[in-house]
Amino acid sequence: MDPRSSAQDVHRCDLCETAIAQSYCDFCHVNLCRPCIGEHISDEYETHKIVRFQDRKSTSIYPKCITHTPKNCEHQCKNCDNIFVCSSCTASEQHRGHIFVEVLEVYKTKKEVIENDAEKLQKLISPKYEDIALDLDNQIANLDGGYQKLTTEISKQGERWHRDIDIIINKMKTEIGEIKVKHRDILQKHLEEINQIQSLINKTLLAMSGIKESREVTPTIEYSYKIREFNKLPPKIKVTPPTFIPNLIDCEQLESLFGQITPLSSATEENLSSITQPNTSAKELLDEPELVATIKTGHTNIYNLTCVNENKIWTSGVTKEIKCFNIDGSLHETNTTRSGKRPKDLALDSDGNLLYTDDKSSTVNKIKNGHTMELIRLQGWVSDKLCVTSTGDLLVTMGNNNGTESKVVRYTGSTKKQTIQFDDECKPLYSGSYDMKYITENRNHDVCVADCRAGVVVVVNQDGKLRWRYTGHPLVTKNKPFEPRGITTDSQSCILTADFYNNCIHILDQNGQFLLYIDNCDLRYPYGLCVDNNDNLFVCECFEGNVKKIKYSK
Structure with missing residues (x-):
């Protein structure tokens, strides 16, 4: 129901405050009964807009011209950063030859944009946010129970393995230290291989620099394309660190059943990147x-x-x-x-x-x-x-x-x-x-x-x-x-x-x-x-x- 025409209350004239309002001044925003219309517009008729009461607030309110008071600005000047201008401004020397657009057309266009955006916000975007907020509320509500269960399990595990655990921990720390040495050796070996390639690249660059600076024809003509030798990057070494897998045990089986450490594994993973064609996109x-x-x-x-x-x-x-x-x-x-x-x-x-x-x-x-x-x-x-x-x-x-x-x-x-x-x-x-x-x-x-x-x-x-x-x-x-x-x-x-x-x-x-x-x-x-x-x-x-x-x- 349109609140402007609803019968929830009787609207009285703002001038006499007794008669029922049948009209409305869309410029002054006052309710008027028929007898009071003449008194309201007695100063200057052009400054008022009298409409039926049910049509109130339907007239666009234009900005006032600061130069030609009290004229309304019904256009914008495109050549002057879309400033508002009145009819006198458009005919003035200041705006001679300029292009003008009607404010009402711009206003209607923006109204359509606002209506379209509001509809999208209300019907498409806002419900999505509501779903996200509801899901987050549920997650927050379940946090305490989930984390309480987790801390209880940790406490129980600590109670089981508190006795005689230090000896086994120290033994496993020693084993981890030995694995770390092997891990470093693998990476160091691969680093040395890369350093050798870098040295070869530097030598190649030095040779190429010599060819570029040389005026001898033969070395230049006999130059072979070097980029392909280095374009494909070497295999990427992937070393998987050890992990710790705990077991539930009793004291007699403490050492054997406490847990196990996965063995060190080493594998190569093909690197798809190259110098002249990096794999920066989903499509190759x-x-x-x-x-x-x-x-x-x-x-x-x-x-x-x-x-x-x-x-x-x-x-x-x-x-x-x-x-x-x-x-x-x-x-x-x-x-x-x-x-x-x-x-x-x-x-x-x-x-x-x-x-x-x-x-x-x-x-x-x-x-x-x-x-x-x-x-x-x-x-x-x-x-x-x-x-x-x-x-x-x-x-x-x-x-x-x-x-x-x-x-x-x-x-x-x-x-x-x-x-x-x-x-x-x-x-x-x-x-x-x-x-x-x-x-x-x-x-x-x-x-x-x-x-x-x-x-x-x-x-x-x-x-x-x-x-x-x-x-x-x-x-x-x-x-x-x-x-x-x-x-x-x-x-x-x-x-x-x-x-x-x-x-x-x-x-x-x-x-x-x-x-x-x-x-x-x-x-x-x-x-x-x-x-x-x-x-x-x-x-x-x-x-x-x-x-x-x-x-x-x-």
């Missing part, structure tokens, strides 16, 4: 990635793609066309940009709608059911790449018009939520060029940017704090510079980025450690990247107009 990376399929898109040049699923992808190039292909290469659907210019990047929102940044209008747009709508329009900045986060936020890379600054901006809907631009020393995180900064979010909510112009991958945490930078690996970039293009992440939090000039894909772990690179699938100028839900990699071959599907993990 393939030594030789496999080319699964090649899709000929018809794009003259292809720059961007995003996965709908393992069998369908959206692609774009230098024209206004955005094409969706099935994995068999058949064209599924085509859309075009509103401006007629190429899209700078593609992404899919949480509802599966296609998003793109426009090369001409500096906007972020959404295509839904074949219709294009503008989500974000930048002023003084040029939009570049984008990605959708796990929480549904939008991350957009952008640069200013003169190419001196660049940044990452996080949006919730069309509302700016966060700007990532400088490190803790107020130095720019990214190069000044406004384009060629691909972006993705990792599973741990890190924001990963491939800054092509600077030749670096920059990774910050969710709060925008710098975690690490990656500038390539000497195994890959010894001939041509590292200029990363597309970037994506997989289910194991691995980061994959396209190395355009070295025709390969770098794979890093979430902490920036190089794992391996893909260069065996005849890749030619790799550009945009994406990974589907099964960790299949899709790669744009820029000048070939192809998309290659690659399996790189087991």
